[in-house]
Amino acid sequence: xxxxxxxxxxxxxxxxxxxxxxxxxxxxxxxxxxxxxxxxxxxxxxxxxxxxxxxxxxxxxxxxxxxxxxxxxxxxxxxxxxxxxxxxxxxxxxxxxxxxxxxxxxxxxxxxxxxxxxxxxxxxxxxxxxxxxxxxxxxxxxxxxxxxxx
Numbered sequence: 001x002x003x004x005x006x007x008x009x010x011x012x013x014x015x016x017x018x019x020x021x022x023x024x025x026x027x028x029x030x031x032x033x034x035x036x037x038x039x040x041x042x043x044x045x046x047x048x049x050x051x052x053x054x055x056x057x058x059x060x061x062x063x064x065x066x067x068x069x070x071x072x073x074x075x076x077x078x079x080x081x082x083x084x085x086x087x088x089x090x091x092x093x094x095x096x097x098x099x100x101x102x103x104x105x106x107x108x109x110x111x112x113x114x115x116x117x118x119x120x121x122x123x124x125x126x127x128x129x130x131x132x133x134x135x136x137x138x139x140x141x142x143x144x145x146x147x148x149x150x
Contacts, residue, residue, distance in 0.1 A: 001027065001029075001031060001064075002033065002059070002064055002066055004025060004026075004027045007027060007035065007055065010059075011025065011035055011037075011051060011054075011055060013054070014050065014051050014054035014055070015051065019039050019041055020037055020043060020047060020051075021037070021038055022035070022037060023036040023038050023080050023081060024080060030067070031064060031065060031067065032066070032069070033055075033066055033067065033068045033069065034069045034071075035051065035055070035069065036071060036072070036073050036077075037051060037070065037071070037073065038072060038081075038083075038084055038087070039072075040083070043072040044072075047072075048070045048071055049070075052068055052070040055068060056068060075143070075146055076143070077143070078142055078143050079141075079143070082110060085107065085142065086110050088107050089107050089108070089110060090106065090107065090108075091106065091107060091144065091145075092105065092106055092107075092144075092145040092147065093105065093106075093107045093117065093143065093144060093145060094143050095115070095117060095134060095139060095141075095142050096139070096140045096141045096142070097134065097138055097140060098138055098140045103117065103119055103132060104119070105119040106118045106120075113135055113136060114133050114134060115133070115134055115136075115139070115142070116131055116132070117131070117132055117134075118130075
């Protein structure tokens with residue numbers, strides 16, 4: 001089986017000096033390798049192809065066959081790294097707590113232990129605009145909110 005640490009090393013070597021970073025790497029049975037990337041700005045298909053080619057060039061298919069999938073973190077996926085949270089400061093996010101409660105708001109602040117979001121006022125529920133702080137320990141998942149409204 002292909003060593004996950006080798007894939008991590010090869011990927012990080014390729015991304016060194018760029019604003020791109022590894023979100024997750026999995027090596028599954030049958031040597032199926034999944035590499036998930038993100039960036040502080042944006043990531044495109046050419047970035048994924050470049051990383052894929054860099055990894056493939058260092059692996060020998062004659063020694064060990066493998067399938068390699070390199071793709072960007074999707075908007076439908078929850079954040080896994082603090083760096084992803086920082087990318088969305090000032091933007092709307094949806095936070096699902098371990099209790100099952102869900103909150104939408106503007107991400108204001110991120111540190112190593114928690115996040116702060118501004119939850120807008122709700123006229124129907126007669127609530128005021130508030131700022132809530134959630135520790136990473138109480139968050140089940142945080143995602144970007146995609147809106148096509150202006």
